[in-house]
Amino acid sequence: MPPEIRAIGIEGIPEVRDGDDVAALIMTAARGQGTAIETGDVLVVTQKIVSKAEGRVISIESVEASPLAIAITEGHRRDPRHTELILRESRRIVRMDRGVIISETYHGFHCANAGIDASNIPGEGTVALLPVDSDASARRIRQAVKEESGATVGVIISDTFGRPWRNGATDVAIGVAGLEPMLSYVGQEDTHGNMMYTTVICVADELAAMAELVGGKVANVPVAVIKGYPFEPSETATHDSLLRDPDKDLFR
Amino acid sequence: MPPEIRAIGIEGIPEVRDGDDVAALIMTAARGQGTAIETGDVLVVTQKIVSKAEGRVISIESVEASPLAIAITEGHRRDPRHTELILRESRRIVRMDRGVIISETYHGFHCANAGIDASNIPGEGTVALLPVDSDASARRIRQAVKEESGATVGVIISDTFGRPWRNGATDVAIGVAGLEPMLSYVGQEDTHGNMMYTTVICVADELAAMAELVGGKVANVPVAVIKGYPFEPSETATHDSLLRDPDKDLFR
Numbered sequence: 440m441p442p443e444i445r446a447i448g449i450e451g452i453p454e455v456r457d458g459d460d461v462a463a464l465i466m467t468a469a470r471g472q473g474t475a476i477e478t479g480d481v482l483v484v485t486q487k488i489v490s491k492a493e494g495r496v497i498s499i500e501s502v503e504a505s506p507l508a509i510a511i512t513e514g515h516r517r518d519p520r521h522t523e524l525i526l527r528e529s530r531r532i533v534r535m536d537r538g539v540i541i542s543e544t545y546h547g548f549h550c551a552n553a554g555i556d557a558s559n560i561p562g563e564g565t566v567a568l569l570p571v572d573s574d575a576s577a578r579r580i581r582q583a584v585k586e587e588s589g590a591t592v593g594v595i596i597s598d599t600f601g602r603p604w605r606n607g608a609t610d611v612a613i614g615v616a617g618l619e620p621m622l623s624y625v626g627q628e629d630t631h632g633n634m635m636y637t638t639v640i641c642v643a644d645e646l647a648a649m650a651e652l653v654g655g656k657v658a659n660v661p662v663a664v665i666k667g668y669p670f671e672p673s674e675t676a677t678h679d680s681l682l683r684d685p686d687k688d689l690f691r
Numbered sequence: 692m693p694p695e696i697r698a699i700g701i702e703g704i705p706e707v708r709d710g711d712d713v714a715a716l717i718m719t720a721a722r723g724q725g726t727a728i729e730t731g732d733v734l735v736v737t738q739k740i741v742s743k744a745e746g747r748v749i750s751i752e753s754v755e756a757s758p759l760a761i762a763i764t765e766g767h768r769r770d771p772r773h774t775e776l777i778l779r780e781s782r783r784i785v786r787m788d789r790g791v792i793i794s795e796t797y798h799g800f801h802c803a804n805a806g807i808d809a810s811n812i813p814g815e816g817t818v819a820l821l822p823v824d825s826d827a828s829a830r831r832i833r834q835a836v837k838e839e840s841g842a843t844v845g846v847i848i849s850d851t852f853g854r855p856w857r858n859g860a861t862d863v864a865i866g867v868a869g870l871e872p873m874l875s876y877v878g879q880e881d882t883h884g885n886m887m888y889t890t891v892i893c894v895a896d897e898l899a900a901m902a903e904l905v906g907g908k909v910a911n912v913p914v915a916v917i918k919g920y921p922f923e924p925s926e927t928a929t930h931d932s933l934l935r936d937p938d939k940d941l942f943r
Contacts, residue, residue, distance in 0.1 A: 441724045442700035442912060444905045447693055472693045534941050541941050549856040551941075558890070559881045599890070603855055603942035604801040606935045607873050607893030609900070611857065621859050629811045630911045638810070638851070641859030645904050648861070648897035652920055653696045659882045660694060668904055683858045689786050689793050689803075690855035 444667040446483075447474050448653040448660035454561065455491040462583030464488075465662050474664055476584060478591045481665040483650030486598040486613060487559050488661045489576045490567040497524065499564045511535060521555070521566055528553035528568055544569060547682045548613060550600045570596065573614025574677045581616040593618030593670050597647035603690075610651035612643035614678055619671035620644075621680055641681060642670065696919040698735075699726050700905040700912035706813065707743040714835030716740075717914050726916055728836060730843045733917040735902030738850040738865060739811050740913045741828045742819040749776065751816050763787055773807070773818055780805035780820055796821060799934045800865060802852045822848065825866025826929045833868040845870030845922050849899035855942075862903035864895035866930055871923035872896075873932055894922065895933060 451468045455461065461484065469476050476482070490496060504512075504519035508526055512519040515538030522540070526532075529542035533549060544553050546569065554569040570576045577594040584592055596614030601607070612620060620643030650663035685691065703720045707713065713736065721728050728734070742748060756764075756771035760778055764771040767790030774792070778784075781794035785801060796805050798821065806821040822828045829846040836844055848866030853859070864872060872895030902915035937943065 441702055441726060442905050442910070444698045444901070445695060446697075446901075447695045450693055474693060536941055539941055549942075558885050559883060560885065561883045599892070601942055603940060604935055605863065605893060605896065606933055607891045607896070609893055609896050631811060631813045633810050633812065639859045640851070640903065641857060641861050642904060644857065644859070644861050645900035648900040649696070649698075649904065651892065652894060652897050652901065653694050658694070681858055683856055688855060689788055689791055690801075690853055 442667075444649070444665065446649050446653040446663045446665050448658075449474065449662040449664060450660055452488065452659075452661055455488040457492065457494040457496070459492045460583065461488060461492045462580045462587065465580070466584065466587055468662075469664065476588055476590050476592065476664060477666070479666075479669075480590065481593040481595060481618065481646055481668060481670060482580065482584065483595045483597050483647055483663045483665060484577075484580060485610075485654065485661045486554070486569060486573070486596055487567055489570050489573070489596055491560075493570055493576065495568040495570060496560055496565055497568060498562075499524070499566060511540070512538060514538075518564070521557075524566060524568065525553045525555055528555060546573065546613070546678065548600070550598070554598055554600075554613075569598065569613065574616060575614075577614040577616035591617070591672075593672075595643055595647055595650075597650060599651070609644075610647040612641075612647045612678065612681060615643050615676045615681075617672060617674070617676070618643070619673040619676055620678070622671065642668075643681060694919075696901070696917065698901050698905040698915045698917050700910075701726065701914040701916060702912055704740065704911075704913055707740040709744065709746040709748070711744045712835065713740060713744045714832045714839065717832070718836065718839055720914075721916065728840055728842050728844065728916060729918070731918075731921075732842065733845040733847060733870065733898055733920060733922060734832065734836065735847045735849050735899055735915045735917060736829075736832060737862075737906065737913045738806070738821060738825070738848055739819055741822050741825070741848055743812075745822055745828065747820040747822060748812055748817055749820060750814075751776070751818060763792070764790060766790075770816070773809075776818060776820065777805045777807050780807060798825065798865070798930065800852070802850070806850055806852075806865075821850065821865065826868060827866075829866040829868035843869070843924075845924070847895055847899055847902075849902060851903070861896075862899040864893075864899045864930065864933060867895050867928045867933075869924060869926070869928070870895070871925040871928055872930070874923065893933060894920075
């Protein structure tokens with residue numbers, strides 16, 4: 440059999456509310472469409488439904504904009520109270536221009552507007568923040584799947600990030616559980632006996648990207664089950680290994 | 692039926708040599724493993740076999756290192772003649788440190804060492820350069836598949852690039868044919884009626900990433916066929932739309 444990997448979108452997940460059990464909603468929807476969740480699968484769960492379940496959807500009515508937030512937003516579409524939330528979720532501002540803020544979140548992610556946006560949220564003036572601890576979110580989902588179905592899966596929490604140099608955004612991993620996010624070929628030989636000195640692949644980001652292709656932004660498919668990818672199990676994986684040490688980051 | 696996308700690795704492609712017909716090798720290997728190549732499929736072809744077929748594998752014996760190349764490489768593992776090739780393939784040096792050069796290639800790609808490496812190449816002292824025109828490479832493969840099989844496919848030439856801020860590398864698209872590499876949601880409404888103002892997804896990079904998961908670096912699976920992804924056909928697509936305008940690149 441040739442190698443094959445499949446991504447199956449999970450449809451029929453209802454609008455997620457604060458306090459919902461995301462894992463239960465995923466498993467019910469998967470059953471409803473006849474998709475088995477099995478040991479060795481990777482569940483890629485988009486950040487938005489996790490944030491909703493964890494009460495990270497905020498009404499900007501409850502926020503007071505600082506003078507800085509007001510100044511930054513001047514003349515732009517965004518509400519200054521939304522900008523205030525972006526500043527509060529950031530630990531470092533990389534650049535700000537034309538109302539867009541590129542910052543480093545307190546998790547260590549570099550992205551636009553601290554990962555805060557208003558898409559796929561019901562109601563005016565509400566925005567979703569990133570989960571407080573997206574690895575813990577992934578671990579909770581993984582544990583609940585294990586308890587309910589007996590399946591040992593990998594879980595990735597994904598979000599859509601832009602990047603330098605290349606147009607458009609791609610989905611990347613912001614939280615992981617049960618799988619090693621990086622695959623290192625260092626010290627291995629290729630088929631021609633050449634030593635691979637430096638190749639490390641961020642498979643977690645590639646799995647998140649694959650899931651985005653089957654999910655999409657308007658189709659209401661917030662979860663994908665990936666089957667056939669032989670990931671390296673890990674009980675201790677976190678998103679920290681996804682973050683490049685600034686001192687070693689020649690790309691920065 | 693729930694949405695499903697599959698990536699099937701093509702095995703049994705022989706060592707590619709200068710002048711080989713890559714499309715013919717791919718189709719023969721696909722037939723050999725019982726994988727049909729059909730209209731609507733996306734063929735993701737790794738850069739290395741394309742470079743080999745196009746005579747872009749170079750013996751560094753034939754290269755004379757400049758004083759700059761010698762100075763840069765001083766005390767590092769790489770041969771200064773290899774460094775010389777990196778400088779020749781670059782139009783802008785972003786950063787150089789510890790023997791690694793981050794540069795912008797003349798295609799406009801930002802990557803380490805101008806995309807030149809020695810992995811998966813037979814012979815000592817040989818390196819592979821990126822294809823001269825990777826969109827033309829993709830178009831040639833697409834045309835040959837059409838003529839031989841009648842199938843209208845999308846073709847992506849992929850390579851493995853590092854990136855700022857995040858550890859590890861992922862496969863991205865460096866050449867495209869027959870498919871629109873970017874998917875824009877601008878002006879569309881999400882399921883809650885929120886207008887999506889800015890979301891543009893680089894699906895070509897996500898397809899390349901998906902293919903990497905089934906290919907890998909040491910498994911000799913240099914091509915993947917992706918089935919089930921409803922890409923937007925384009926007869927005029929090029930990698931140019933993948934490159935962020937420096938004046939608009941807040942991430943840079």
